[in-house]
Amino acid sequence: MKTYLVTGGAGFIGTNFIKYILNNKDEIQLINLDNITYAGNINNLIGVDHNKYKLIKGDICDIKLVEKLFKEYNFDSVVHFAAETHVDRSIDTPAEFIRSNIVGVFNLLEVFKEFTKKNKKAKLIHISTDEVYGDVLKGRSNETDPYKPSSPYAASKASSDHLVYSYVRTFKINAVITNCSNNYGPHQHQEKLIPMTIKNIKEKKQIPIYGKGDSVRDWIFVLDHINAIDIIFHNGQYGETYNIGANNELENINLVEEICKLIDKKTGTSNSKDLISFVTDRPGHDMRYAIDSNKIMSQLNWRPKYSMQKGLELTIDWYLQSL
Numbered sequence: 001m002k003t004y005l006v007t008g009g010a011g012f013i014g015t016n017f018i019k020y021i022l023n024n025k026d027e028i029q030l031i032n033l034d035n036i037t038y039a040g041n042i043n044n045l046i047g048v049d050h051n052k053y054k055l056i057k058g059d060i061c062d063i064k065l066v067e068k069l070f071k072e073y074n075f076d077s078v079v080h081f082a083a084e085t086h087v088d089r090s091i092d093t094p095a096e097f098i099r100s101n102i103v104g105v106f107n108l109l110e111v112f113k114e115f116t117k118k119n120k121k122a123k124l125i126h127i128s129t130d131e132v133y134g135d136v137l138k139g140r141s142n143e144t145d146p147y148k149p150s151s152p153y154a155a156s157k158a159s160s161d162h163l164v165y166s167y168v169r170t171f172k173i174n175a176v177i178t179n180c181s182n183n184y185g186p187h188q189h190q191e192k193l194i195p196m197t198i199k200n201i202k203e204k205k206q207i208p209i210y211g212k213g214d215s216v217r218d219w220i221f222v223l224d225h226i227n228a229i230d231i232i233f234h235n236g237q238y239g240e241t242y243n244i245g246a247n248n249e250l251e252n253i254n255l256v257e258e259i260c261k262l263i264d265k266k267t268g269t270s271n272s273k274d275l276i277s278f279v280t281d282r283p284g285h286d287m288r289y290a291i292d293s294n295k296i297m298s299q300l301n302w303r304p305k306y307s308m309q310k311g312l313e314l315t316i317d318w319y320l321q322s323l
């Protein structure tokens with residue numbers, strides 16, 4: 001039986017990860033350390049197998065608690081999702097991003113470093129974002145590109161990546177960093193673009209879009225991200241960084257119009273796109289992200305399985321039922 005520490009497992013990607021592991025792997029126990037911020041939802045994991053899963057409500061910044069958990073469970077590995085993640089909030093209230101995303105990672109690394117002195121095989125996978133590369137006006141970001149984060153969120157994630165890498169170089173911990181593009185799928189908080197659009201269409205409320213809606217994001221269905229994490233976890237080279245993306249670049253306006261069209265078709269409504277309303281752009285907004293995933297594709301043979309069309313259909317169906 002292997003025991004993994006999953007941090008932030010009550011959030012969007014963590015929840016999908018826990019469900020995937022519990023449904024697909026035997027002989028694994030997951031301990032989910034999550035302090036259930038506004039973004040965490042304990043109801044996400046109702047119904048999972050509680051012989052194989054336990055929630056510990058606590059903060060990754062609480063070093064005594066983190067030390068206690070490592071002692072108690074002797075973790076084989078750590079999958080680190082916990083973070084503050086909403087860019088808009090990082091502009092209004094950045095302090096919490098510095099605390100959880102930087103200090104929290106530092107705490108985890110300190111405890112992990114001590115733990116691995118005796119448990120040399122233990123691994124840590126640090127889940128990060130393509131936003132660390134900043135605006136990509138041409139081409140695609142690859143793993144050797146410099147970091148140029150634009151928002152306090154992106155800067156806090158960039159700092160955490162640097163911390164992880166420094167512990168790999170200096171203390172030789174077994175850690176790997178993943179930088180993934182924009183995820184979408186079930187269980188995402190309603191403040192994010194796709195769930196917010198679906199909710200507002202359902203409630204016939206305006207759909208606010210920043211600027212002219214011409215910012216480009218590179219989208220990936222959450223289960224493709226999780227499959228990539230699984231592959232990197234088992235076959236990735238520790239000490240390395242892997243970009244993860246599915247080559248689905250879309251302007252926000254095109255994405256929102258596509259969601260309107262799909263919902264109109266599914267529910268028999270019409271002209272949901274009339275709900276779109278353009279609002280003043282946020283400061284520091286990057287125009288475009290685009291991620292180059294050649295490394296994971298060529299070295300680890302990972303491929304995304306969900307087309308944007310298929311992923312959007314599944315996501316819309318899930319939200320129409322759950323909202």
Ligand code: NAD
Nearest residue numbers: 008010011012013035036037039040059060082083128183
């Ligand atoms: P989320 O906001 O949905 O969930 C974050 C979870 O972390 C929540 O359950 C929250 O309660 C928990 N958390 C926050 N601070 C904590 C703390 N101090 N201690 C313990 N738990 C804490 O986030 P998400 O979208 O699932 O993202 C998960 C990870 O993936 C993040 O590290 C994020 O940077 C990264 N990522 C996200 C995306 C995306 O598109 N959502 C893309 C690339 C990378």
